[in-house]
Amino acid sequence: MIPFGLLQYLLRQTAVLTAEGIHALDAPGTAGAENKRILIVDSEVSFFKVIELPQGAKVTREFVELNYLHLSPFEEAEFCYARERQHLLLWFYPAQQDRYLLVIPEGYPVWKKVAKSRPDAICACLVQNKVKLFVIRGGMLRAQFVKAVFQDREQALEEAIGWLKKDSSLDGLDTVVLEDSFLHQAIKAMEVRNLVHFIRIELDRETLFMGAANALKWPLLLLLSAYLATGYSMYWGLKREINNVRGEIAQLQAANQPLKQRFEAQTGMHQFWESFRSSESTYPYFPDILDQAARIIAEQNGSITNVKFAENRVTITVLAESIPVLMRQFLDLSCFEKVTVNGAVSKDNRTGKERAVIEGAIKRRTNDQLANP
Protein backbone atom coordinates (compact mmCIF):
# COMPACT_ATOMS: atom_id res chain seq x y z
CA MET A 1 0.00 0.00 0.00
CA ILE A 2 1.11 3.54 -0.66
CA PRO A 3 1.37 5.60 2.55
CA PHE A 4 -1.63 7.92 2.99
CA GLY A 5 0.31 11.22 2.85
CA LEU A 6 2.21 10.17 -0.26
CA LEU A 7 -1.01 8.91 -1.82
CA GLN A 8 -2.77 12.25 -1.27
CA TYR A 9 0.19 14.01 -2.84
CA LEU A 10 0.22 11.60 -5.79
CA LEU A 11 -3.50 12.04 -6.38
CA ARG A 12 -3.11 15.81 -6.40
CA GLN A 13 -0.28 15.44 -8.90
CA THR A 14 -2.23 13.17 -11.25
CA ALA A 15 -3.72 14.05 -14.63
CA VAL A 16 -5.77 11.80 -16.92
CA LEU A 17 -5.28 11.57 -20.68
CA THR A 18 -8.64 11.01 -22.44
CA ALA A 19 -9.90 11.42 -25.95
CA GLU A 20 -11.10 14.94 -25.00
CA GLY A 21 -7.69 15.96 -23.71
CA ILE A 22 -5.94 16.05 -20.36
CA HIS A 23 -7.71 16.87 -17.11
CA ALA A 24 -6.86 16.67 -13.45
CA LEU A 25 -7.81 13.39 -11.78
CA ASP A 26 -9.78 15.09 -9.02
CA ALA A 27 -11.67 17.42 -11.42
CA PRO A 28 -12.75 15.60 -14.57
CA GLY A 29 -13.68 17.74 -17.53
CA THR A 30 -12.13 20.92 -16.21
CA ALA A 31 -8.81 22.64 -16.65
CA GLY A 32 -5.97 22.42 -14.11
CA ALA A 33 -4.00 19.62 -15.64
CA GLU A 34 -0.89 21.73 -16.03
CA ASN A 35 2.28 20.99 -14.12
CA LYS A 36 1.15 17.54 -13.01
CA ARG A 37 3.76 14.86 -12.48
CA ILE A 38 1.68 11.71 -13.03
CA LEU A 39 -0.37 10.79 -16.09
CA ILE A 40 -3.03 8.09 -16.25
CA VAL A 41 -3.72 7.03 -19.78
CA ASP A 42 -7.40 6.30 -20.37
CA SER A 43 -8.12 3.00 -22.08
CA GLU A 44 -9.89 4.93 -24.82
CA VAL A 45 -6.68 6.59 -26.04
CA SER A 46 -4.30 3.69 -25.47
CA PHE A 47 -3.57 0.61 -27.54
CA PHE A 48 -2.89 -2.49 -25.47
CA LYS A 49 -0.84 -5.49 -26.51
CA VAL A 50 0.26 -8.63 -24.64
CA ILE A 51 3.46 -10.13 -25.94
CA GLU A 52 5.03 -13.43 -25.01
CA LEU A 53 8.69 -12.80 -24.34
CA PRO A 54 11.45 -15.01 -25.67
CA GLN A 55 13.37 -17.07 -23.12
CA GLY A 56 16.01 -15.09 -21.26
CA ALA A 57 14.87 -11.73 -22.59
CA LYS A 58 15.98 -8.81 -20.52
CA VAL A 59 13.28 -6.17 -20.74
CA THR A 60 14.47 -2.62 -20.92
CA ARG A 61 12.93 0.46 -22.47
CA GLU A 62 15.36 0.23 -25.39
CA PHE A 63 14.52 -3.46 -25.86
CA VAL A 64 10.81 -2.67 -26.09
CA GLU A 65 11.38 0.30 -28.36
CA LEU A 66 13.56 -1.66 -30.80
CA ASN A 67 11.41 -4.77 -30.96
CA TYR A 68 7.82 -3.67 -30.49
CA LEU A 69 7.39 0.01 -31.29
CA HIS A 70 6.31 -0.90 -34.81
CA LEU A 71 3.17 -2.44 -33.31
CA SER A 72 1.93 1.04 -32.35
CA PRO A 73 -1.08 2.33 -34.29
CA PHE A 74 -0.02 5.95 -33.56
CA GLU A 75 2.29 7.93 -35.80
CA GLU A 76 4.02 9.57 -32.87
CA ALA A 77 3.68 7.12 -30.06
CA GLU A 78 4.89 6.74 -26.55
CA PHE A 79 4.54 3.59 -24.58
CA CYS A 80 4.58 2.19 -21.10
CA TYR A 81 5.00 -1.43 -20.15
CA ALA A 82 5.08 -3.95 -17.35
CA ARG A 83 6.55 -7.43 -17.23
CA GLU A 84 4.44 -10.22 -15.80
CA ARG A 85 6.40 -13.47 -15.73
CA GLN A 86 7.10 -14.30 -19.43
CA HIS A 87 4.63 -11.72 -20.73
CA LEU A 88 5.11 -8.13 -21.66
CA LEU A 89 2.09 -5.90 -21.13
CA LEU A 90 2.50 -3.00 -23.51
CA TRP A 91 0.40 0.16 -23.84
CA PHE A 92 0.89 2.64 -26.67
CA TYR A 93 -0.54 6.15 -26.50
CA PRO A 94 -0.15 9.39 -28.50
CA ALA A 95 3.04 11.33 -27.77
CA GLN A 96 2.55 14.17 -25.27
CA GLN A 97 4.29 17.55 -25.05
CA ASP A 98 4.60 17.57 -21.29
CA ARG A 99 6.96 15.28 -19.44
CA TYR A 100 5.66 13.10 -16.60
CA LEU A 101 7.49 11.24 -13.90
CA LEU A 102 4.96 8.44 -13.95
CA VAL A 103 2.73 7.27 -16.82
CA ILE A 104 0.21 4.61 -15.70
CA PRO A 105 -2.15 2.91 -18.12
CA GLU A 106 -5.68 2.73 -16.71
CA GLY A 107 -5.92 -1.01 -17.31
CA TYR A 108 -2.99 -1.81 -15.05
CA PRO A 109 -4.39 -0.79 -11.62
CA VAL A 110 -7.83 -2.16 -12.59
CA TRP A 111 -6.30 -5.52 -13.57
CA LYS A 112 -4.11 -5.65 -10.45
CA LYS A 113 -7.04 -5.00 -8.15
CA VAL A 114 -9.54 -7.36 -9.80
CA ALA A 115 -7.12 -10.22 -10.55
CA LYS A 116 -6.44 -10.72 -6.87
CA SER A 117 -9.96 -12.09 -6.35
CA ARG A 118 -11.04 -12.94 -9.89
CA PRO A 119 -8.26 -14.44 -12.03
CA ASP A 120 -10.71 -15.07 -14.89
CA ALA A 121 -13.26 -12.35 -15.51
CA ILE A 122 -14.54 -9.66 -17.80
CA CYS A 123 -14.56 -6.35 -15.99
CA ALA A 124 -17.00 -3.79 -17.30
CA CYS A 125 -17.38 -0.20 -16.22
CA LEU A 126 -19.70 2.57 -17.36
CA VAL A 127 -17.97 5.92 -17.34
CA GLN A 128 -19.98 8.84 -18.69
CA ASN A 129 -20.92 7.79 -22.24
CA LYS A 130 -18.44 4.94 -22.58
CA VAL A 131 -18.27 1.32 -21.62
CA LYS A 132 -14.79 0.11 -20.65
CA LEU A 133 -14.06 -3.62 -20.80
CA PHE A 134 -11.04 -5.46 -19.41
CA VAL A 135 -10.47 -9.17 -20.08
CA ILE A 136 -8.55 -11.09 -17.44
CA ARG A 137 -7.61 -14.72 -18.05
CA GLY A 138 -5.30 -16.87 -15.96
CA GLY A 139 -4.63 -13.87 -13.76
CA MET A 140 -3.28 -11.94 -16.75
CA LEU A 141 -4.75 -8.90 -18.46
CA ARG A 142 -5.39 -10.04 -21.98
CA ALA A 143 -7.32 -7.21 -23.65
CA GLN A 144 -9.06 -3.89 -23.06
CA PHE A 145 -11.82 -2.25 -25.08
CA VAL A 146 -13.89 0.91 -25.02
CA LYS A 147 -17.27 1.31 -26.66
CA ALA A 148 -19.30 4.47 -27.01
CA VAL A 149 -22.82 4.54 -25.54
CA PHE A 150 -25.64 6.01 -27.62
CA GLN A 151 -28.73 4.63 -25.88
CA ASP A 152 -29.76 3.51 -22.40
CA ARG A 153 -26.62 3.03 -20.26
CA GLU A 154 -27.65 -0.29 -18.65
CA GLN A 155 -28.69 -1.73 -21.97
CA ALA A 156 -25.50 -0.50 -23.60
CA LEU A 157 -23.46 -2.21 -20.89
CA GLU A 158 -25.20 -5.56 -21.45
CA GLU A 159 -24.86 -5.25 -25.22
CA ALA A 160 -21.20 -4.51 -24.97
CA ILE A 161 -20.56 -7.52 -22.72
CA GLY A 162 -22.62 -9.69 -25.07
CA TRP A 163 -20.70 -8.38 -28.05
CA LEU A 164 -17.40 -9.20 -26.37
CA LYS A 165 -18.44 -12.70 -25.34
CA LYS A 166 -19.76 -13.46 -28.81
CA ASP A 167 -16.78 -12.10 -30.74
CA SER A 168 -14.06 -13.34 -28.49
CA SER A 169 -15.49 -16.68 -27.49
CA LEU A 170 -15.27 -15.63 -23.83
CA ASP A 171 -18.70 -16.92 -23.06
CA GLY A 172 -17.60 -18.92 -19.98
CA LEU A 173 -16.09 -16.00 -18.12
CA ASP A 174 -17.77 -14.26 -15.22
CA THR A 175 -18.62 -10.62 -15.63
CA VAL A 176 -17.66 -8.04 -12.99
CA VAL A 177 -19.36 -4.68 -13.25
CA LEU A 178 -17.25 -1.94 -11.74
CA GLU A 179 -18.39 1.35 -10.30
CA ASP A 180 -17.18 4.51 -12.04
CA SER A 181 -15.09 5.42 -8.95
CA PHE A 182 -13.26 2.16 -9.35
CA LEU A 183 -10.23 3.78 -10.99
CA HIS A 184 -9.64 5.88 -7.87
CA GLN A 185 -9.92 2.85 -5.67
CA ALA A 186 -7.60 0.84 -7.93
CA ILE A 187 -4.93 3.54 -7.83
CA LYS A 188 -5.21 3.74 -4.06
CA ALA A 189 -4.74 -0.01 -3.86
CA MET A 190 -1.55 0.03 -5.96
CA GLU A 191 1.68 -1.02 -4.37
CA VAL A 192 4.81 1.10 -4.58
CA ARG A 193 6.76 -1.69 -6.25
CA ASN A 194 4.18 -1.74 -9.06
CA LEU A 195 4.65 1.99 -9.68
CA VAL A 196 8.32 1.38 -10.44
CA HIS A 197 7.39 -0.11 -13.85
CA PHE A 198 6.01 3.22 -14.97
CA ILE A 199 8.63 5.68 -13.86
CA ARG A 200 9.57 7.86 -16.81
CA ILE A 201 12.59 9.85 -15.74
CA GLU A 202 14.77 10.72 -18.66
CA LEU A 203 18.22 10.98 -17.25
CA ASP A 204 19.72 13.30 -19.83
CA ARG A 205 22.07 15.97 -18.56
CA GLU A 206 19.92 18.92 -19.53
CA THR A 207 16.77 17.57 -17.91
CA LEU A 208 18.66 16.72 -14.78
CA PHE A 209 20.25 20.14 -14.66
CA MET A 210 17.01 21.98 -15.31
CA GLY A 211 15.19 19.82 -12.79
CA ALA A 212 17.83 20.52 -10.18
CA ALA A 213 17.95 24.19 -11.14
CA ASN A 214 14.21 24.59 -10.84
CA ALA A 215 14.09 22.68 -7.59
CA LEU A 216 17.00 24.54 -6.04
CA LYS A 217 16.61 28.07 -7.40
CA TRP A 218 14.43 29.47 -4.63
CA PRO A 219 15.99 27.66 -1.66
CA LEU A 220 19.46 28.58 -2.96
CA LEU A 221 18.49 32.18 -3.57
CA LEU A 222 16.90 32.52 -0.15
CA LEU A 223 19.80 30.80 1.60
CA LEU A 224 22.42 32.95 -0.12
CA SER A 225 20.38 36.12 0.41
CA ALA A 226 20.10 35.32 4.10
CA TYR A 227 23.82 34.51 4.30
CA LEU A 228 24.83 37.73 2.53
CA ALA A 229 22.40 39.87 4.51
CA THR A 230 23.52 38.38 7.83
CA GLY A 231 27.22 38.45 6.94
CA TYR A 232 27.25 42.04 5.67
CA SER A 233 25.08 43.33 8.50
CA MET A 234 27.41 41.69 11.06
CA TYR A 235 30.51 43.01 9.31
CA TRP A 236 29.28 46.57 8.76
CA GLY A 237 27.64 46.61 12.18
CA LEU A 238 30.98 45.79 13.78
CA LYS A 239 32.77 48.34 11.61
CA ARG A 240 30.23 50.99 12.59
CA GLU A 241 30.63 50.11 16.26
CA ILE A 242 34.42 50.34 15.96
CA ASN A 243 34.12 53.75 14.29
CA ASN A 244 31.74 54.93 17.01
CA VAL A 245 34.11 53.82 19.78
CA ARG A 246 37.03 55.42 17.92
CA GLY A 247 35.07 58.68 17.70
CA GLU A 248 34.28 58.59 21.41
CA ILE A 249 37.91 57.82 22.23
CA ALA A 250 39.04 60.76 20.07
CA GLN A 251 36.68 63.09 21.94
CA LEU A 252 37.88 61.84 25.31
CA GLN A 253 41.52 62.04 24.21
CA ALA A 254 41.02 65.63 23.10
CA ALA A 255 39.53 66.45 26.51
CA ASN A 256 42.26 64.53 28.39
CA GLN A 257 45.22 65.65 26.29
CA PRO A 258 46.18 68.90 28.11
CA LEU A 259 46.15 67.21 31.51
CA LYS A 260 48.02 64.20 30.11
CA GLN A 261 50.72 66.42 28.69
CA ARG A 262 51.17 68.14 32.04
CA PHE A 263 51.15 64.77 33.77
CA GLU A 264 53.78 63.38 31.38
CA ALA A 265 55.92 66.48 31.80
CA GLN A 266 55.75 66.07 35.56
CA THR A 267 56.57 62.36 35.22
CA GLY A 268 59.65 63.42 33.23
CA MET A 269 60.66 65.76 36.07
CA HIS A 270 60.08 63.03 38.63
CA GLN A 271 62.37 60.72 36.67
CA PHE A 272 64.91 63.52 36.54
CA TRP A 273 64.91 63.85 40.34
CA GLU A 274 65.18 60.08 40.76
CA SER A 275 68.09 59.96 38.34
CA PHE A 276 69.83 62.79 40.18
CA ARG A 277 69.34 61.20 43.57
CA SER A 278 70.57 57.75 42.51
CA SER A 279 73.68 59.10 40.76
CA GLU A 280 74.70 61.64 43.39
CA SER A 281 73.87 59.66 46.48
CA THR A 282 75.54 56.39 45.43
CA TYR A 283 77.91 56.55 48.41
CA PRO A 284 77.29 57.84 51.92
CA TYR A 285 78.31 61.43 52.72
CA PHE A 286 82.09 61.20 53.27
CA PRO A 287 82.19 63.48 56.36
CA ASP A 288 79.74 61.07 58.06
CA ILE A 289 82.18 58.17 57.43
CA LEU A 290 85.05 60.25 58.71
CA ASP A 291 83.03 61.01 61.83
CA GLN A 292 82.50 57.29 62.55
CA ALA A 293 86.16 56.43 61.82
CA ALA A 294 87.41 59.25 64.08
CA ARG A 295 85.26 58.02 66.97
CA ILE A 296 86.75 54.49 66.75
CA ILE A 297 90.27 55.81 66.49
CA ALA A 298 89.70 58.00 69.55
CA GLU A 299 88.46 54.99 71.53
CA GLN A 300 91.79 53.31 70.72
CA ASN A 301 93.68 56.32 72.01
CA GLY A 302 94.77 56.91 68.47
CA SER A 303 94.99 59.90 66.19
CA ILE A 304 94.59 60.62 62.53
CA THR A 305 97.60 62.01 60.77
CA ASN A 306 96.14 62.21 57.34
CA VAL A 307 92.83 61.34 55.65
CA LYS A 308 91.86 61.33 52.02
CA PHE A 309 88.57 60.53 50.25
CA ALA A 310 88.37 59.94 46.52
CA GLU A 311 85.79 58.09 44.49
CA ASN A 312 84.73 55.17 46.71
CA ARG A 313 87.96 54.85 48.72
CA VAL A 314 89.10 56.40 51.94
CA THR A 315 92.77 56.37 52.97
CA ILE A 316 93.53 57.15 56.61
CA THR A 317 97.03 57.41 58.06
CA VAL A 318 96.53 56.50 61.68
CA LEU A 319 98.49 56.19 64.92
CA ALA A 320 96.91 53.72 67.40
CA GLU A 321 97.80 51.33 70.19
CA SER A 322 96.81 48.26 68.16
CA ILE A 323 96.26 48.37 64.42
CA PRO A 324 94.74 44.81 64.30
CA VAL A 325 92.11 45.79 66.92
CA LEU A 326 91.40 48.99 64.99
CA MET A 327 91.05 47.00 61.75
CA ARG A 328 88.48 44.70 63.34
CA GLN A 329 86.46 47.68 64.56
CA PHE A 330 86.67 49.28 61.10
CA LEU A 331 85.31 46.08 59.56
CA ASP A 332 82.42 46.14 62.00
CA LEU A 333 81.33 49.49 60.57
CA SER A 334 78.53 48.99 58.08
CA CYS A 335 79.88 51.59 55.66
CA PHE A 336 82.95 49.60 54.57
CA GLU A 337 82.97 46.81 52.05
CA LYS A 338 86.63 46.00 52.58
CA VAL A 339 89.40 47.38 54.82
CA THR A 340 93.13 46.79 54.13
CA VAL A 341 96.45 48.05 55.44
CA ASN A 342 98.58 49.72 52.81
CA GLY A 343 102.27 48.92 53.32
CA ALA A 344 103.78 47.85 56.66
CA VAL A 345 102.70 48.66 60.22
CA SER A 346 105.50 50.60 61.92
CA LYS A 347 106.16 51.45 65.56
CA ASP A 348 106.37 55.06 66.66
CA ASN A 349 109.36 55.19 69.01
CA ARG A 350 108.29 58.38 70.71
CA THR A 351 104.74 57.28 71.69
CA GLY A 352 105.13 53.49 71.43
CA LYS A 353 101.98 53.31 69.25
CA GLU A 354 101.57 51.60 65.90
CA ARG A 355 101.40 53.58 62.67
CA ALA A 356 99.65 52.35 59.50
CA VAL A 357 97.91 53.51 56.37
CA ILE A 358 94.43 51.98 56.33
CA GLU A 359 92.43 51.90 53.11
CA GLY A 360 88.70 51.24 53.08
CA ALA A 361 86.42 50.52 50.15
CA ILE A 362 83.10 52.27 50.79
CA LYS A 363 79.85 50.34 50.30
CA ARG A 364 77.30 51.58 47.82
CA ARG A 365 73.97 52.64 49.26
CA THR A 366 71.22 50.06 48.95
CA ASN A 367 68.02 50.87 47.07
CA ASP A 368 66.21 51.24 50.40
CA GLN A 369 68.83 53.69 51.60
CA LEU A 370 68.54 55.60 48.32
CA ALA A 371 64.79 55.76 48.66
CA ASN A 372 65.05 56.94 52.28
CA PRO A 373 68.28 58.94 52.46
Add this chain to the structure above:
Amino acid sequence: MRIPKELIISIVFLAVAIWDLNPRMAEYADLRDELSRLKKQYARELLFQGRHEEIEKELEAALQVDADNKKIFYPGTMPPETALNQLQDLLKNTLQSSGLEIVNSKWGAPFKKDKRNFYILPVSFRAEGNPPQIEDFFKRVLFSEKALNCPVMSITKGGKGKLTLDATVTGYQLPAEVK
Protein backbone atom coordinates in the same frame (compact mmCIF):
# COMPACT_ATOMS: atom_id res chain seq x y z
CA MET B 1 18.44 25.56 -22.36
CA ARG B 2 17.21 28.59 -20.47
CA ILE B 3 18.77 28.99 -17.03
CA PRO B 4 16.28 30.42 -14.50
CA LYS B 5 17.05 34.03 -13.57
CA GLU B 6 16.80 33.15 -9.87
CA LEU B 7 19.67 30.71 -10.39
CA ILE B 8 21.74 33.37 -12.16
CA ILE B 9 21.16 35.76 -9.25
CA SER B 10 22.12 32.96 -6.86
CA ILE B 11 25.36 32.41 -8.77
CA VAL B 12 26.13 36.13 -8.57
CA PHE B 13 25.37 36.05 -4.82
CA LEU B 14 27.61 33.00 -4.43
CA ALA B 15 30.45 34.80 -6.20
CA VAL B 16 29.96 37.83 -3.95
CA ALA B 17 29.94 35.55 -0.91
CA ILE B 18 33.16 33.81 -1.95
CA TRP B 19 35.18 36.79 -3.18
CA ASP B 20 33.91 39.58 -0.99
CA LEU B 21 32.05 38.39 2.10
CA ASN B 22 34.27 35.44 3.03
CA PRO B 23 37.46 37.53 3.33
CA ARG B 24 35.47 40.02 5.42
CA MET B 25 34.28 37.19 7.65
CA ALA B 26 37.91 36.05 8.03
CA GLU B 27 38.70 39.63 9.09
CA TYR B 28 35.76 39.59 11.50
CA ALA B 29 37.66 37.88 14.35
CA ASP B 30 40.43 40.50 14.11
CA LEU B 31 37.82 43.27 14.14
CA ARG B 32 36.29 41.83 17.31
CA ASP B 33 39.74 41.87 18.94
CA GLU B 34 40.18 45.43 17.72
CA LEU B 35 36.82 46.40 19.22
CA SER B 36 37.73 44.75 22.50
CA ARG B 37 41.04 46.65 22.58
CA LEU B 38 39.30 49.94 21.73
CA LYS B 39 36.72 49.40 24.47
CA LYS B 40 39.50 48.92 27.00
CA GLN B 41 41.18 52.08 25.73
CA TYR B 42 37.84 53.90 25.97
CA ALA B 43 37.42 52.69 29.56
CA ARG B 44 40.93 53.95 30.41
CA GLU B 45 40.23 57.36 28.87
CA LEU B 46 36.90 57.54 30.66
CA LEU B 47 38.55 56.64 33.96
CA PHE B 48 41.20 59.28 33.37
CA GLN B 49 38.49 61.84 32.66
CA GLY B 50 36.67 60.83 35.82
CA ARG B 51 39.85 61.38 37.83
CA HIS B 52 40.64 64.83 36.40
CA GLU B 53 40.08 66.61 39.70
CA GLU B 54 42.09 64.08 41.70
CA ILE B 55 44.95 64.13 39.16
CA GLU B 56 44.92 67.93 39.12
CA LYS B 57 45.42 67.93 42.89
CA GLU B 58 48.23 65.34 42.69
CA LEU B 59 49.79 67.31 39.88
CA GLU B 60 49.68 70.55 41.87
CA ALA B 61 51.40 68.84 44.80
CA ALA B 62 54.02 67.29 42.47
CA LEU B 63 54.64 70.62 40.78
CA GLN B 64 55.21 72.19 44.19
CA VAL B 65 57.78 69.44 44.92
CA ASP B 66 59.37 70.17 41.54
CA ALA B 67 59.55 73.86 42.33
CA ASP B 68 61.20 73.09 45.69
CA ASN B 69 63.62 70.66 44.08
CA LYS B 70 64.60 73.17 41.42
CA LYS B 71 65.68 75.62 44.12
CA ILE B 72 68.59 73.40 45.16
CA PHE B 73 69.98 73.58 41.59
CA TYR B 74 71.51 76.51 39.82
CA PRO B 75 69.09 77.47 37.04
CA GLY B 76 69.74 76.17 33.54
CA THR B 77 69.04 79.60 32.11
CA MET B 78 72.17 80.94 33.84
CA PRO B 79 75.59 80.76 32.09
CA PRO B 80 77.77 78.05 33.75
CA GLU B 81 80.48 80.61 34.65
CA THR B 82 77.92 82.64 36.59
CA ALA B 83 76.73 79.49 38.34
CA LEU B 84 80.33 78.53 39.23
CA ASN B 85 80.97 82.04 40.50
CA GLN B 86 77.88 81.87 42.70
CA LEU B 87 78.92 78.44 43.99
CA GLN B 88 82.38 79.73 44.82
CA ASP B 89 80.81 82.63 46.73
CA LEU B 90 78.54 80.21 48.58
CA LEU B 91 81.50 78.02 49.59
CA LYS B 92 83.53 81.05 50.63
CA ASN B 93 80.71 82.19 52.91
CA THR B 94 80.28 78.67 54.31
CA LEU B 95 84.01 78.28 55.00
CA GLN B 96 84.13 81.66 56.64
CA SER B 97 81.02 80.95 58.69
CA SER B 98 82.71 77.80 59.98
CA GLY B 99 85.82 79.78 60.90
CA LEU B 100 88.06 78.09 58.33
CA GLU B 101 90.73 80.11 56.66
CA ILE B 102 90.75 79.88 52.86
CA VAL B 103 94.19 79.33 51.37
CA ASN B 104 93.11 79.12 47.73
CA SER B 105 90.10 78.31 45.58
CA LYS B 106 89.49 77.54 41.92
CA TRP B 107 86.67 76.19 39.79
CA GLY B 108 86.80 73.49 37.13
CA ALA B 109 84.84 73.06 33.92
CA PRO B 110 81.17 72.05 34.24
CA PHE B 111 80.61 68.46 33.08
CA LYS B 112 77.92 65.77 32.72
CA LYS B 113 78.39 62.40 34.39
CA ASP B 114 77.56 59.40 32.16
CA LYS B 115 74.34 60.24 30.36
CA ARG B 116 72.82 62.32 33.15
CA ASN B 117 71.23 65.47 31.82
CA PHE B 118 72.31 67.85 34.58
CA TYR B 119 75.61 69.71 34.87
CA ILE B 120 78.07 69.17 37.69
CA LEU B 121 79.89 72.34 38.78
CA PRO B 122 83.18 71.53 40.60
CA VAL B 123 84.96 73.99 42.91
CA SER B 124 88.24 72.98 44.61
CA PHE B 125 89.77 74.77 47.56
CA ARG B 126 92.31 74.52 50.35
CA ALA B 127 91.43 75.75 53.80
CA GLU B 128 92.97 75.55 57.25
CA GLY B 129 91.32 75.18 60.63
CA ASN B 130 90.77 72.92 63.64
CA PRO B 131 88.70 69.70 63.63
CA PRO B 132 85.48 71.27 65.04
CA GLN B 133 85.63 73.94 62.33
CA ILE B 134 86.02 71.27 59.62
CA GLU B 135 83.12 69.28 61.09
CA ASP B 136 80.99 72.43 61.19
CA PHE B 137 81.88 73.16 57.56
CA PHE B 138 80.73 69.75 56.41
CA LYS B 139 77.48 70.08 58.35
CA ARG B 140 76.84 73.44 56.66
CA VAL B 141 77.61 71.86 53.25
CA LEU B 142 75.14 69.06 53.99
CA PHE B 143 72.36 71.47 54.95
CA SER B 144 73.19 74.16 52.42
CA GLU B 145 70.49 75.99 50.45
CA LYS B 146 71.88 74.35 47.30
CA ALA B 147 72.54 70.65 46.73
CA LEU B 148 76.27 70.16 47.35
CA ASN B 149 78.44 67.05 47.41
CA CYS B 150 82.01 66.42 48.40
CA PRO B 151 83.37 63.61 46.22
CA VAL B 152 87.07 64.28 46.88
CA MET B 153 88.72 65.48 50.05
CA SER B 154 91.79 65.05 52.14
CA ILE B 155 92.73 66.27 55.61
CA THR B 156 96.34 66.56 56.63
CA LYS B 157 98.12 68.00 59.59
CA GLY B 158 99.40 71.50 58.92
CA GLY B 159 101.59 73.81 60.92
CA LYS B 160 100.74 75.32 64.28
CA GLY B 161 98.45 72.41 65.21
CA LYS B 162 96.00 73.22 62.43
CA LEU B 163 94.53 70.85 59.87
CA THR B 164 94.66 71.44 56.13
CA LEU B 165 91.50 70.56 54.22
CA ASP B 166 91.82 69.99 50.50
CA ALA B 167 88.40 69.29 48.95
CA THR B 168 86.34 69.45 45.82
CA VAL B 169 82.74 70.44 46.39
CA THR B 170 80.25 70.07 43.57
CA GLY B 171 77.06 71.98 42.93
CA TYR B 172 74.50 71.22 40.25
CA GLN B 173 72.95 73.14 37.37
CA LEU B 174 69.71 72.19 35.63
CA PRO B 175 69.74 71.61 31.90
CA ALA B 176 68.59 74.61 29.85
CA GLU B 177 65.32 72.89 28.83
CA VAL B 178 64.16 72.55 32.46
CA LYS B 179 62.57 75.90 33.29
